[in-house]
Every structure is written in C-alpha cells, then in structure tokens.
Amino acid sequence: MKKLAIGLYGVLTVTLMIWAWYQAIYVAPNDAMQGEIFRIIYYHVPSAMVAFLFFAISLVGSIGYLASRRSHADRAQIFDAWALAGAEVGVVFCTVVLVTGPIWGRRAWGIWWTWDARLTTTLVLWLIYVSYLLLRRFAAGPQVQTLAAVLGIFGALDVPIVYMSNRWWRTQHPAPVFGGAPGSGMDKSMLPAFGWNVLAWLAWGIFILILRYHVERKSQKLAAQDAEAALYGVSSI
Amino acid sequence: MDPRAILDHEFMVAAYVATWVIQLSYLAWLGLKWRAQKRREARMSRNLR
Numbered sequence: 001m002k003k004l005a006i007g008l009y010g011v012l013t014v015t016l017m018i019w020a021w022y023q024a025i026y027v028a029p030n031d032a033m034q035g036e037i038f039r040i041i042y043y044h045v046p047s048a049m050v051a052f053l054f055f056a057i058s059l060v061g062s063i064g065y066l067a068s069r070r071s072h073a074d075r076a077q078i079f080d081a082w083a084l085a086g087a088e089v090g091v092v093f094c095t096v097v098l099v100t101g102p103i104w105g106r107r108a109w110g111i112w113w114t115w116d117a118r119l120t121t122t123l124v125l126w127l128i129y130v131s132y133l134l135l136r137r138f139a140a141g142p143q144v145q146t147l148a149a150v151l152g153i154f155g156a157l158d159v160p161i162v163y164m165s166n167r168w169w170r171t172q173h174p175a176p177v178f179g180g181a182p183g184s185g186m187d188k189s190m191l192p193a194f195g196w197n198v199l200a201w202l203a204w205g206i207f208i209l210i211l212r213y214h215v216e217r218k219s220q221k222l223a224a225q226d227a228e229a230a231l232y233g234v235s236s237i
Numbered sequence: 238m239d240p241r242a243i244l245d246h247e248f249m250v251a252a253y254v255a256t257w258v259i260q261l262s263y264l265a266w267l268g269l270k271w272r273a274q275k276r277r278e279a280r281m282s283r284n285l286r
Contacts, residue, residue, distance in 0.1 A: 021253075036245040040252040047256070092263045096256050103252040107245060204260070211267055218274050225281060 013203040020193070020200035028193035037107045042193055044100040045177070046201040048122075051093035053202075054209060055129065055159050058086030062152035065145060077220050080145050083152050084136060085212040087129050089205060094126045109172065117165040118173035125162055128155035 024042035031038030061083025069076040101119070102112040113119065132151045136144065166173050167180070177186055186194060 034245075035242060036249050039249050043253060043256045089263075092259060096259050099255045099259065100252040103248055103255065107248045208260075208264060208267065211264075211271075215267060215270055215274065218271075218278070222274065222277060222281070229281070 009203075009207060013200070013207050016196070016200040016203050020196040023193040023196045028190050029187075031190075034108060037104055040100055040104040041177075042197040043201075044097060044104065045194070046198045047093045047096040047100070049198060050201050050205040051090045051097060052159050052163070054086045054090035054093065054205065055125070055156050056086075057209070058083045058090060058129075058152050059156035061086055062149035062156075065149045066153075069146065076145075078217070080149070081213050081216040081220065083149060084216050085209050087132050087152060087155070089209045089212055091126065091129045091133060092208070093201075093205060094122070094129065097122060098126055114172050116171040116173055117169040118162065118171050121158060121162040121165045125155065125158040128158060 020042075024039055028039065028042070030036055061079045061081070064079030065076050065083055068079060101122075105114075106112050128151070132148055132155060135151060136148050139147070165171065166176060175181065176184060178184070
C-alpha cells in the first residue's frame with residue numbers, strides 16, 4: 001500500500017513536471033522586453049520559493065530538536081531528520097536559483113554576477129546551509145546535532161533578509177514581481193505557466209524531501225543498531 | 238532567424254538543462270545512498286543472526 005502510494009505520487013509528480021514544462025515553453029508568450037530568456041523565471045522563482053519553504057522546515061526541525069533533545073530522545077531524532085532533510089533539499093533548490101539566475105543575468109545585464117543585495121544575501125544563505133551540511137558530514141561527537149540545530153536556526157534568519165533585500169535596498173536584481181510596488185505583477189497570460197511550475201516544483205521538492213527524510217531515519221536506526229551491537233560485543237560489519 | 242533570439246533560446250535551454258542536471262544528480266545520489274543502506278542493513282542482520 002505504501003509502495004503504491006509512493007508510486008502514484010511519483011507518477012503524478014512527473015506528469016505535473018511535464019505539463020508545467022509544456023506550459024512554460026509552448027503556452028506562455030514571450031516577454032515583450034526580454035524575449036525568450038524571460039522563461040527562465042518559470043524555473044528560477046519557483047525554485048527560490050521551494051528553497052525558502054524547505055529552509056523553514058529545517059528551522060522547525062532544528063527548534064523541535066533543541067526543545068525535545070533532553071525530554072523525548074526519539075522525537076528529537078525525528079525533528080533532527082526533518083531539519084537535515086529540509087536543509088539538504090533546500091540547498092539543492094538554492095543551487096538551482098544561484099545557477100539559473102546568472103544564466104539569465106548574462107543575457108539580460110551582460111554580466112554573470114554582481115554583488116547586489118539580493119544576490120549576495122542568497123549566496124550567504126547558500127553558504128550557511130552548505131556549512132550546516134559539512135558540519136553534519138565531517139564533525140563527530142555528541143554535540144554535532146545540537147550545533148547543527150543552532151546553525152540551522154541562524155541560517156533561517158537570512159531567509160526574510162533575502163526576501164526583503166530588493167524591497168529594502170535599490171538593487172540591480174529586478175524589483176519584486178509579486179507583492180511589490182503598485183503596478184507590479186505578471187501578465188495574466190503568463191500566470192498559468194507560473195502557477196503550474198510552482199505546483200510542479202513543490203510536488204517534486206516534497207517527493208525528494210520525504211525520500212531524504214526516510215534515508216536519514218534509516219541511517220539513525222542503523223547507527224543505533226551499530227552502537228547496540230558494539231555494546232554487546234557483536235560484530236555488525 | 239534573428240541571432241539575438243537564437244542566443245536567448247540557447248541561454249534558456251542552458252538554464253533548463255542545468256536545473257534538471259542538478260535535480261537528477263541529487264536524486265541519483267540519494268538513490269545510491271538508499272541502496273548502500275539496504276545492503277548495510279542486510280549485512281547487519283546476517284551477522285547478528
């Protein structure tokens with residue numbers, strides 16, 4: 001039953017991805033000013049939205065871990081697995097943002113990169129979460145999860161700064177399309193393609209987030225079994 | 238065809254391809270990690286028996 005549900009969700013996600021791609025390439029019109037490169041927005045912005053959401057999941061997981069690590073050890077491990085999954089999948093989506101943005105910028109501005117507020121804060125966000133993952137991967141000892149949770153919380157503080165950066169400061173990055181100044185927004189003919197891509201990337205993101213969570217939970221259980229086997233002098237290797 | 242439009246098209250394709258390469262590479266890495274865990278689990282249960 002569980003396998004069937006995962007399979008159905010996978011099929012639904014792939015169908016949604018194909019439909020969203022079709023909408024972005026064949027249905028949405030070219031932008032009057034930018035031409036075809038505007039279509040990069042259908043991958044760039046949804047990826048940023050999903051990255052922010054997953055960093056928020058990592059924040060909740062980190063707070064939950066810190067709150068429950070002494071009183072409910074099992075629950076703390078679940079929180080920790082969500083925190084790690086959210087951070088890692090968030091980094092994947094943030095990488096997409098940092099790669100597709102400069103590709104668009106090279107055609108639109110004539111440069112790959114500039115140190116404006118939106119770009120710099122996004123790079124800082126990515127670096128914080130990459131540090132989080134490196135800490136989880138290479139540090140050892142009983143405090144690693146606690147230190148990672150604290151870093152995860154500090155990393156999430158950068159998310160609202162990234163979001164507000166092109167509202168607070170005059171930046172080279174385009175002004176906010178949604179929720180910006182009066183008159184901002186997207187042409188109605190482009191909205192369906194944008195909406196489908198948000199939905200498709202969200203579905204894809206949730207799919208790999210859940211997969212990553214299960215891999216981490218399995219890893220925790222194997223580590224616990226390993227520790228138990230070592231305690232009783234049984235070789236598990 | 239207008240050379241600017243051709244260049245626009247190439248940049249758009251590059252962005253879409255880069256996105257899928259990143260996403261599918263991560264999925265593949267996750268799959269490998271999953272398979273390694275399954276093997277380790279099987280080895281552990283064999284040795285504990």
